[in-house]
Amino acid sequence: MNTTIRIPEEEMARQREYASMFKALPGRPETYHIVTYGCQMNAHDSEKLAGMLEEMGMKFCEVKEEADLVLHNTCCVRNNAERKAMGNVTWLKEIKATHPGMLIGICGCMVQEEGMADAILRRYPFIDIAFGTGTVYKLPENLYKAVVSGRRNIAVSQEQNTIAEGVPILRSSPYQAYVTVMYGCNNFCSYCIVPYVRGRERSRTLRDILAEVEGLQKQGVREIMLLGQNVNSYGKDLEEHISFAQLLHEVGKTGIERIRFMTSHPKDLSDELIEEIAGNKAVCRHFHLPVQSGSNRILEQMNRRYTREAYLDKVHRIRSAVPDIGLTTDIIVAFPGETEEDFEDTMRLTEEVGYDSAFTFIYSPREGTKAALMPGRIPDDVASERIQRLIRLQEEKTEQFFKSLIGSCDSVLITGNSKRDDHMFTGKSGRNISVNFENTDYSIGDIVNVRFTSYGKTTLRGEIIKE
Numbered sequence: 497m498n499t500t501i502r503i504p505e506e507e508m509a510r511q512r513e514y515a516s517m518f519k520a521l522p523g524r525p526e527t528y529h530i531v532t533y534g535c536q537m538n539a540h541d542s543e544k545l546a547g548m549l550e551e552m553g554m555k556f557c558e559v560k561e562e563a564d565l566v567l568h569n570t571c572c573v574r575n576n577a578e579r580k581a582m583g584n585v586t587w588l589k590e591i592k593a594t595h596p597g598m599l600i601g602i603c604g605c606m607v608q609e610e611g612m613a614d615a616i617l618r619r620y621p622f623i624d625i626a627f628g629t630g631t632v633y634k635l636p637e638n639l640y641k642a643v644v645s646g647r648r649n650i651a652v653s654q655e656q657n658t659i660a661e662g663v664p665i666l667r668s669s670p671y672q673a674y675v676t677v678m679y680g681c682n683n684f685c686s687y688c689i690v691p692y693v694r695g696r697e698r699s700r701t702l703r704d705i706l707a708e709v710e711g712l713q714k715q716g717v718r719e720i721m722l723l724g725q726n727v728n729s730y731g732k733d734l735e736e737h738i739s740f741a742q743l744l745h746e747v748g749k750t751g752i753e754r755i756r757f758m759t760s761h762p763k764d765l766s767d768e769l770i771e772e773i774a775g776n777k778a779v780c781r782h783f784h785l786p787v788q789s790g791s792n793r794i795l796e797q798m799n800r801r802y803t804r805e806a807y808l809d810k811v812h813r814i815r816s817a818v819p820d821i822g823l824t825t826d827i828i829v830a831f832p833g834e835t836e837e838d839f840e841d842t843m844r845l846t847e848e849v850g851y852d853s854a855f856t857f858i859y860s861p862r863e864g865t866k867a868a869l870m871p872g873r874i875p876d877d878v879a880s881e882r883i884q885r886l887i888r889l890q891e892e893k894t895e896q897f898f899k900s901l902i903g904s905c906d907s908v909l910i911t912g913n914s915k916r917d918d919h920m921f922t923g924k925s926g927r928n929i930s931v932n933f934e935n936t937d938y939s940i941g942d943i944v945n946v947r948f949t950s951y952g953k954t955t956l957r958g959e960i961i962k963e
Contacts (some may be wrong), residue, residue, distance in 0.1 A: 500698040500733060501680055503633060503660040512551070514636035519553035524571070524643055525599055526562035527557035532579050534571025536723055536758065538604060540674035541632055542569045547664035549634045554592075561591045565599045565639075570606035572862065581606060582620075588907075589622045599642070602626040603632065608693035610864060613652035624652045629694055633660035656680070656695030659808035661704055671909065671941040673717045675708055676700065677743065678724035683761060685788075686799045686866040687828065687859065690725055697731050702738055702746060709750045718911050718943060719754035723746070727757050740774040748778040753943065754909060756928070758784045763802045765810050774817040777891060782852075782928040786826035790845030791838035794831050797870070802843055811849055822852045822927030829886060830879035831859045835870030839882050846889055852897055852927060853954075854890045858883055891953070898951035905961060906931075908946045910938060931956040937962075 518524060528549045532542040545567060546556065557563035566588055570581040585602055592598045600623050606612060608628035616626050625642050627634065631651060642649035659679065680695040681688075688778055709720060713961045721741075724730060730740040740757075745756055762785055773779050779813065785807075789795050792803050814821055827842060860880045861868040873880075906925040914920035914932045921935045925946070933946050934957055946958040 499657065500656045503658055508633070508660065508662045511548075511633060511636045513934055514640045515548065515552045518636060518640045519551075521640075521643060524553075526554060527563045528554045528565040528567065529560040529563035530555050530567045530569060531560065531581075531584065534569075534573060535675070536674060536721060537725070538571055539668075540676060540723060541629075543665050543674065544663045545560070545569065545665060546666035550641070550661060550666050550892065551664045552636055559658065560588075561595070562716070564597060565601060567601040567603060570602060570604035570695060571654070572604075572606040573607055573860075585620070585623065586650075588617055592622055592864060597626045599639075601627075601639075603627050603629075605629060605689070605693040607652055608656065610692070613650055616650055616652075617648075617674045621648075623650075624648050626652060628652045628656070630656040630658045633658070641670050644957045656693075657698055658695075659698055659700060659752050659754065660695070661700075667717075668753060669911070670716060670720070672719045672911065673712050674723050675705065675712070675720050677705055677727060677740075677757075678722045678730050682729070682938055683726060683801075684799060686747075686797060686870070687831065687862070689862040689865055692864055697729055697733060699732070699734050701734065702731075702743060705743065705751050706746060706750060709747055709752055713750055713752045716941070717752070718941065720747075720752055722755065722757040724757075724759070725763065726759065726761040728760045728766070728769065731868070739766070739768060741766065743768040743899040744769070744776055744799075745773050748776045752778060754926075755779045756782060762807050762810055763800070765814075767813065770814055770817045773821075780928065781818060781926045782822045782824070783827075784824045785811070785814075786828060787845065788828050788851075789831065789834075789838070790842035791834070792841075793880070794838050794841075797833065798831065798867070800830075804841065807847065808845070820927075822929070823849065824853050824928070825849075825851050825854070826833065826857070827886065828859050829883040830874035832867060832870035832874070834859075834874055836931060841936065843886065843889060848894050850897065850934055851890065852929065853894055854886075856883055856886050856890065869908065894954075895951075898956060901948045901956065902950065903948065905945055905947045908933070910940050910942050910944060912940055925956070931958055933958045933960055936960055 530542045588600050607626050638649045638651050680697045680701040681691045682697045684691050731738040756941050790804050809886050837913050851862045857898050908923040908925050908931050911920050914922045919935050920932050945961045947961050948956045948958045950957045
């Protein structure tokens, strides 16, 4: 088991010094643009990248092609995301020809893949800076060295099990915030590349998490999202053991009004956590519980370490304790060797659970994982036909659920104006459903009570109930 590397304050001070040195450089890059792919963890990493760049004296540029530095924060969980990222990076090569001073950077999970550093050096000579997931905090140093030397800085390290506190963060919203509680994953699901590019599980200390949440609350943040590859495993690696349920309890005492979290692994879902969700008024009534497949045979091949029966039992226990909980999930279709019977098991489970919504994917092989070597690849036409059937079923379940909500109420955090109508607000309900409603006497950042009056394919419409 790898030991967690907690970056000392001396090293963080050194990075701040590099930031100051960069800021003083004559003719340095002035503007940046970050392109983010993948999950909430990547989105939060991009907030950290932006925070460091702002501390280095740089400013965000809305137009990517006009920025002095373009950073692509990549994802490699699915093959499509990787192809899209590299396609967009390669396209910038042409822009760079007309903007000689432009720096192109690439970071994130894809960079951490085995052999990727060599590939960048050989195949992408126009990339100026590259770094992996464990050395994000070293951006000031790496960028300073690249600019001063005029040479490429491809600093991909196998050092993954790091925790760096005190990295500056440029939050994307003054009312909502991501708070990472742990990094990495120990589960090694056979299809998943995450443990290889994000490292082993390592938890931030309760003290550091609470200090961050309390600071956010004082700044006016009303909703936080606690992040981890498997938040249910939080605290198992700390000297003073604390469970995720206990962490939720302590965070709930900070005064923050709304708490969300993801992602949870079903095998680690405890009765203690269910009880805490039921009793903690700050925790939003939404639980993302990825099932991946409804077939016991496929679940075993995936190394998920639970059965469909165990999963359904946990769903029953959650709903018994929290009747108004909203459940969402992830499902992989066409895993190697999946038979029609296996797929029908997934369809039946989806029907039985009745998810609010589901993220559905066709299996994407990732080099370096066990599943990539498994026989029985499903033909594209079969995979496509299956996922379309699953999507249609979930759309029916979502419509039935939305219809049942008409006339009921829920609290909604106003996050902005509707994209389709500036006279309408939009926000997320406690169950994490997008809701549109008339813009009245309230402002973005307010929490309002909304009665649902109608629905669309993926959103609800409603009216504010004034107290």
